[in-house]
Amino acid sequence: MTLMGQMMQVPLLISSLLTHAARHSGDTEIVSKRVEGDLHRTTWAEVAVRARKVAQALARLGCQPGDRVGTLAWNGYRHLELYYGTSGSQLVCHTINPRLFPEQVAWIANDAADRVLCFDLNFLPLVEKLAPQLGKVEHFVLLAGRSHMPASTSLPGLLCYEELVEAETGDYAWPSFDENTASSICYTSGTTGHPKGAVYSHRSTVLHAYGAALPDAMACSARDVVLPVVPMFHVNAWGLPYATALVGCKVVMPGPHLDGKSLFELFEQEKVTFSAGVPTVWLGLLTYMQQNGLKFSTFKRTVIGGSACPPAMLRTLEDDYGVEVIHAWGMTEMSPLGTLAKLKSKHDVLDAVSRRRILEKQGKGICGVDMEIVDDERRPLPWDGRSAGNLVVRGHWVIDHYFQTEASPLIEVPGRDGLWFPTGDVASIDADGYMQITDRSKDVIKSGGEWISSIDLENIAVAHPAVHEAAVIACAHPKWDERPLLVVVKKPGAEVTREELLAFFGGRIAKWQIPDDVAFVDELPHTATGKLQKLKLREQFKDHKLPT
Incomplete structure (x- = not known):
């Protein structure tokens, strides 16, 4: 009993x-x-x-x-x-x-x-x-x-x-x-x-x-x-x-x-x-x-x-x-907190650059939220920091239905208990449980069968002293299917050329991942919650001809 x-x-x-x-x-x-x-x-x-x-x-x-x-x-x-x-x-x-x-x-x-x-x-x-x-x-x-x-x-x-x-x-x-x-x-x-x-x-x-x-x-x-x-x-x-x-x-x-x-x-x-x-x-x-x-x-x-x-x-x-930045990730469907990036004591021995690389990730799950990355057949992928897959979550403050709908968005994951919510994000998780978003599933650039993270390219671009804001979207390519286009808003009074920006990527990312072209705009479209509206950018540049 x-x-x-x-x-x-x-x-x-x-x-x-x-x-x-x-x-x-x-x-x-x-x-x-x-x-x-x-x-x-x-x-x-x-x-x-x-x-x-x-x-x-x-x-x-x-x-x-x-x-x-x-x-x-x-x-x-x-x-x-x-x-x-x-x-x-x-x-x-x-x-x-x-x-x-x-x-x-x-x-x-x-x-x-x-x-x-x-x-x-x-x-x-x-x-x-x-x-x-x-x-x-x-x-x-x-x-x-x-x-x-x-x-x-x-x-x-x-x-x-x-x-x-x-x-x-x-x-x-x-x-x-x-x-x-x-x-x-x-x-x-x-x-x-x-x-x-x-x-x-x-x-x-x-x-x-x-x-x-x-x-x-x-x-x-x-x-x-x-x-x-x-x-x-x-x-x-x-x-x-x-x-x-x-x-x-x-x-x-x-x-x-x-x-x-x-x-x-x-x-x-x-x-x-x-x-x-x-x-x-x-x-x-x-x-x-x-x-x-x-x-x-x-x-x-x-x-x-x-x-x-x-x-x-x-x-x-x-x-x-002197402000500590706690990088976080979540969704409306998660109330919203899912992960936050803070260091473990074992990271104290690392050099400053290595510690910062960890803090640049979206972080570890809060107790109350569990997560997995799965392939297109929903099979769990290893937490090795390299494998990227579709991020799914479950937990005490994750929805199981949307309001006024009967169909559940939840899915089964083979070998894992319960049902999981598919977030629409593509991510990797390292051996310590630190998750890093590599893209939204609809924003990832698929070039010659390989994935290119638009977020990685955007992070490099905004590190340039002349760049105020940047977005990377996929443009159609006859050979590679898709190639990255960098869309940039310059800082007031700053000047930078297409060639200078593309050269800035050298040594910071694999050569084949460097954007094929740069477009300069006065402003980028944002959603009502401050996120880049890449759907509008893709529509704006749907006829853009890459020089390659």
């Missing part, structure tokens, strides 16, 4: 994170640079009170357990209150990316069947434009006080967030329910077809918060001052709104003010120690600092993900500014 454990069964609920933060770090600050332009200060204790008021207000609007509440909002205390007020009261928090095309925003809100839509002041024109298409939204709520409500609007019955909150008592007890209940929905960027919804549970979100805070992950502690540059509408700001409550640290929210000058001033003023964001944001911040001869005084660690961090950027942050 199996002996069962005799332990309490306390459900893993998101509300427990906020309750903990309010009790043990109640006076710790939450600082927000608001859309209105001013700096707002509150605490974890006050956020907890107002989140309970949000729950009461949404119930008064008729919301029932399972109803979706949409948000179009930047990083700020009101958005944080909505995170907890919705999920904690058994509603579903649905963050919508306002950088998507308006038609996609409307499609996503309708697909999720949002009953309430809460939005920041600067998104009022967008919501007014889309309102006729949002037939399922019953209440529009402007995240502002009475003094910032518009004198007139086309929105029917526009509600004031501050008035809704102030009308409630906060005398509310978070309900207890099944930890597998849906807590939030995030949609993929929708680079092919319609975006797809990933529905997270309370259990998956709380476990993800624990995983994120581990020493070999984001390593957040109560001593940190955390500024999430990654937006709260981008995969729940990589779980930071939950992990920061778990450890009870100070949080600084930049709102829409993501330019280099605004970020640097906020970093310095609030003594930020830790941040997280995509490479394009750091590019803007570093450019501003370099132009003005500035240095950080407290900022020590950052997680960079969303797309591969160029080695040149990693070197600049660590060598010139």
Whole structure:
């Protein structure tokens, strides 16, 4: 007979994170640079009170357990209150990316069947434009006080967030329910077809918060001052709104003010120690600092993900500014954290170049996520650092279905337990478990039967002093099937020729992998989450004739 454990069964609920933060770090600050332009200060204790008021207000609007509440909002205390007020009261928090095309925003809100839509002041024109298409939204709520409500609007019955909150008592007890209940929905960027919804549970979100805070992950502690540059509408700001409550640290929210000058001033003023964001944001911040001869005084660690961090950027942050870069990889379907790159003690004996090569990889899996690389027949490949295959994952915070779909995306892997999620990435894994993305399966360049990694070529290109940003795509070739084309944005005032750039690859990569040609452009297309939009580049250069 199996002996069962005799332990309490306390459900893993998101509300427990906020309750903990309010009790043990109640006076710790939450600082927000608001859309209105001013700096707002509150605490974890006050956020907890107002989140309970949000729950009461949404119930008064008729919301029932399972109803979706949409948000179009930047990083700020009101958005944080909505995170907890919705999920904690058994509603579903649905963050919508306002950088998507308006038609996609409307499609996503309708697909999720949002009953309430809460939005920041600067998104009022967008919501007014889309309102006729949002037939399922019953209440529009402007995240502002009475003094910032518009004198007139086309929105029917526009509600004031501050008035809704102030009308409630906060005398509310978070309900207890099944930890597998849906807590939030995030949609993929929708680079092919319609975006797809990933529905997270309370259990998956709380476990993800624990995983994120581990020493070999984001390593957040109560001593940190955390500024999430990654937006709260981008995969729940990589779980930071939950992990920061778990450890009870100070949080600084930049709102829409993501330019280099605004970020640097906020970093310095609030003594930020830790941040997280995509490479394009750091590019803007570093450019501003370099132009003005500035240095950080407290900022020590950052997680960079969303797309591969160029080695040149990693070197600049660590060598010139003393900031430890934690390279990360994940997906919307993974809540999103999958791997982070930190060294083991055995690496201490290595020289600086060898250590950096390890840190340039996407890193080891967090406990809670397992991964494999498989060939086209789904057979596992060796972890030797050389074999590249299709990356598949499984774990506590990995989806098993998309919202509103019956067919599962999961696959079987011969000789491995359970079902696995195919990520669409091509990767290698070394003997120590460090994973390195070599490409997206649709972006890899197949030349004469051999694979060429576009990421490797891009990393070399952006190391050139005249290159601001670079992308590599495949161009059709009559003999080799495909050959690489390098598309480059030059730094302001910099000059470099095609021949000089191609010569720069010499000795840095195998000769047959060097791009066949270079195209100079004013800017590269990006997705709403900052990733290079190679589909558009391939369309733009589909008729490009290679000199070879």
